[in-house]
Amino acid sequence: MSFTKEHIARYSRQLILPEIGLPGQQRLQEASVLLIGAGGLGCPAALYLAAAGVGRLGLVDADAVSLSNLHRQVLHATADIGRSKVESAREKLTALNPETEVVAYHARLDAATAKSFLPAYDVVLDGSDNLATRYLVNDACVLLGKPLIYGGAVQWRGQLMVIRPGQSACFRCVFPEPPQPGEIPDCQAAGILGATAGVIGTLMAQEALKLLLGTGQPLENQLLTYDALAGAFRRVPVRRDPDCAVCGVHPSIHALVSIDLMSCSHKEA
Amino acid sequence: MAITVRIPTPLQRLTNSQSEVPCEGKTVAELLGDLEKRYPGIKERICDADGKLRRFVNVFVNEEDIRFLQGDQTAVKDGDDVSIIPAIAGGA
Numbered sequence: 001m002s003f004t005k006e007h008i009a010r011y012s013r014q015l016i017l018p019e020i021g022l023p024g025q026q027r028l029q030e031a032s033v034l035l036i037g038a039g040g041l042g043c044p045a046a047l048y049l050a051a052a053g054v055g056r057l058g059l060v061d062a063d064a065v066s067l068s069n070l071h072r073q074v075l076h077a078t079a080d081i082g083r084s085k086v087e088s089a090r091e092k093l094t095a096l097n098p099e100t101e102v103v104a105y106h107a108r109l110d111a112a113t114a115k116s117f118l119p120a121y122d123v124v125l126d127g128s129d130n131l132a133t134r135y136l137v138n139d140a141c142v143l144l145g146k147p148l149i150y151g152g153a154v155q156w157r158g159q160l161m162v163i164r165p166g167q168s169a170c171f172r173c174v175f176p177e178p179p180q181p182g183e184i185p186d187c188q189a190a191g192i193l194g195a196t197a198g199v200i201g202t203l204m205a206q207e208a209l210k211l212l213l214g215t216g217q218p219l220e221n222q223l224l225t226y227d228a229l230a231g232a233f234r235r236v237p238v239r240r241d242p243d244c245a246v247c248g249v250h251p252s253i254h255a256l257v258s259i260d261l262m263s264c265s266h267k268e269a
Numbered sequence: 270m271a272i273t274v275r276i277p278t279p280l281q282r283l284t285n286s287q288s289e290v291p292c293e294g295k296t297v298a299e300l301l302g303d304l305e306k307r308y309p310g311i312k313e314r315i316c317d318a319d320g321k322l323r324r325f326v327n328v329f330v331n332e333e334d335i336r337f338l339q340g341d342q343t344a345v346k347d348g349d350d351v352s353i354i355p356a357i358a359g360g361a
Contacts, residue, residue: 040359131325131358152357157278159357174334175356177324190279192359225354227278230288236332236352 007099011053019215025053029099031212032056034121036109036137038085039063040072040197041127041151041204047075048205050093050100054212057093057100058121059086062108072194109133111256114140123208124148127201131178132258138163138171140256142246147211151204154190156228158200160219161238162207165247168220173241173248196228272345274304275352276311283311292351297328298341300351315353326355 003022014020020028031054035042038061046057065073065080065088073085080088086104093102107113109128114136118124124146126137134150141148141163148163150171163170203224210216222235246253271291276284284290292307294300298320305312315326320341322328328335329352335343345351 129359131356134356134358152359154357154359155278157357159354171356174327175325179323179325190359223354227288229278234352236329236334236354238327238334239337241336 007053010097010099014052019213024213024215027214028053028209028212029055031123032058032121033123033125033208033212034058034060034117035125035127036060036133037127037129038073038075038089039069039127039129040192040194041153041201042125043073043075043089044198044201045125045127045151045205045208046089046093047096048202049208050097050102052205052209053097054100054209056103056121058103058105058117059089060105060107060109060113060117061085061089062106072192072197074194074198109136110258111136111140114256118144118146121146123211125204125208126150127204134171135178136256136258139246139253141165142170142172143254143256149204149207149211151200153197153200154192156193156196158196158226158228160200160203160207160224160226161222162211162218162220164218164220168218169238169240170244170247172246173244174223174238176241176245193228196226199226199228271347272300272349272351274300275350277353277355279355280311280314280353283308283314294345296341297330297335297343297345297351300345301341323355326353328353 011025015025033049033054035046038059049057063085065076065083065085067081075089075092084106086106090102090104105117118140124141128134142165145165150161152159207219221238223238225234242249271293273289274292275289292300292303294303301312317323330343330345331350
């Protein structure tokens with residue numbers, strides 16, 4: 001594409017970064033990111049990706065906006081209650097940057113929709129709200145060779161990890177199997193502060209931009225943990241597991257299967 | 270001197286809200302046993318009924334995943350730093 005005066009003005013403050021410049025901006029314009037979940041992580045991530053000029057964003061979410069979402073899901077407004085989250089998000093993102101194409105998938109991610117949606121995107125951001133989806137997204141990205149950015153946030157803390165299939169540890173290398181129903185004590189919501197999700201969602205966008213631009217060190221083979229109450233980030237090294245069921249030497253997972261877990265599996269260990 | 274065990278937030282209600290607790294033991298298994306003595310009920314959140322680490326929880330000794338060391342037989346000594354890190358599912 002050729003850059004108009006408006007493009008130059010819109011992106012001027014990032015165009016002057018040596019890591020971006022016109023070639024980097026062009027890469028972003030030609031790039032695509034699929035966001036699983038238009039919620040606490042997906043909203044801030046999508047905002048920054050659209051603002052930065054990523055050419056195409058896909059949003060996958062089957063839910064409607066509810067009042068209790070608004071304290072953290074910053075793309076949705078009070079008037080959006082009852083609307084599809086992906087439609088609400090598409091409207092705000094398009095208003096922010098009409099140059100970004102936003103594809104709204106009002107659907108739940110399962111084995112079939114994963115296979116259908118993922119191939120058309122360069123990078124996948126997993127901001128889903130349950131472990132079953134997280135393992136599904138991980139397996140889909142490994143099987144399709146798509147870079148994945150995993151982010152999780154609950155209460156006052158979060159986690160982040162970049163997964164480049166075949167090159168770095170995948171979610172299953174670090175957390176081999178989802179908990180079985182019954183391993184999780186109860187279904188009471190754990191709670192989350194909006195700003196905590198905002199920190200992690202923003203870091204997910206940051207890592208996606210780095211991958212798309214081919215700049216910096218991806219946050220791979222390490223798990224970043226954030227403790228908002230302590231004001232502390234930590235990085236613990238993780239590594240590929242040769243016995244990993246999906247990316248190991250002799251994988252046992254060769255095709256996607258939807259895992260049926262209790263929907264409230266966000267209540268962790 | 271003892272071994273510092275970092276407790277993830279969801280388990281801190283079992284440790285009187287402490288994010289780090291001192292424990293003793295020569296291996297991770299002993300350490301988790303000592304942790305259970307001090308804070309009854311915590312071990313079942315980390316290990317299954319057979320005493321094996323739950324598959325969505327990781328234990329790191331000095332920032333190395335014990336699955337790549339000697340599992341729960343990994344040796345620990347005074348001054349070591351042990352972290353318990355479960356997967357976070359939430360996000361939407």
